[in-house]
Amino acid sequence: MFFSKPTEYAIRAIIYLSLHASEEKKLGLKQIASDLGFPEHYLGKIMQDLAKRNLIQSAKGPHGGFYMEEKDMEISLLSLIDALEGLQFFNTCGLGLHECNEEKPCPIHKEYQIIKGNYYRLLSQKTIRSMRDDIENEIAFMDLGHHAKKE
């Protein structure tokens, strides 16, 4: 994929929160990790990080857990990725060359720039809210697969 495991976990956990949690119904780490099939304590640190950066909300103690405020849902995938691992990817040559630019382009420079541009656009257009809405309207899906809990 394009980004690291922690970033993948963060993105999927955030989308999950946006769908199933609220200030009135916080979700505990244990439940999120088991529902998504992620390693609990590892996800714990990632959630901590997200909370510290104020990208999600957290509350300690009984009936505590994680949730998102409406404002948190405005964030785009791009900003999320930027916050978590930076956007160096978009400044990197497709063949790994250090000296590659418009004046001295590598053999795939032009086309690769366009592809990165399209990906950049995609990531900046998709907000947590827009993805949540698509899932709620069954335009998009995020199956839990074999991790889904019985009803």
Next chain:
Amino acid sequence: MFFSKPTEYAIRAIIYLSLHASEEKKLGLKQIASDLGFPEHYLGKIMQDLAKRNLIQSAKGPHGGFYMEEKDMEISLLSLIDALEGLQFFNTCGLGLHECNEEKPCPIHKEYQIIKGNYYRLLSQKTIRSMRDDIENEIAFMDLGHHAKKE
């Protein structure tokens, strides 16, 4: 970047060979590694692997080294990557979901498929020969940067 270090080293070394080596003028590992600034023995294994797969030619002993035959230059970046690390990338969901397909697309599925398709096309169109020609015609460049040897 999109692929692993070994694949990056392989691609750049192959392009370098296509430009500077031939059956009459083989290049030794030492020179290739120092010219490109890659770790010598690590590159050695990668070259071994390429030779074993018959993607480049190698000869032991005095005046031995690596080179490419004209036929070797027909290979595309896509086939190279396929040979070195496989193409799972192109079958992977943009959000890491296991269950993501046309029927149950993830929230970025459609756009991501298009981007992957464009990247796939780029990689299959660029052959070693086409890239070598572009560099020889100064349409493209592959600077050695500070690794370049003095003339």
Next chain:
DNA sequence: TATAAAAAAGAGTAAAAGGTCTTTTATTAT
């Protein structure tokens, strides 16, 4: 005000990726 619930924090472990060093094998030229 004690207790239990839950996140926060920290230290340690495991696996994968990337890289080094040494020995062996094949080839060429003397």
Next chain:
DNA sequence: ATAATAAAAGACCTTTTACTCTTTTTTATA
């Protein structure tokens, strides 16, 4: 035949990434 050259092979080391286990802190509520 021998010596030199260069790739092939193998064992090992280092760093980074991914993950686990334990302890501490905060907070709601009985």
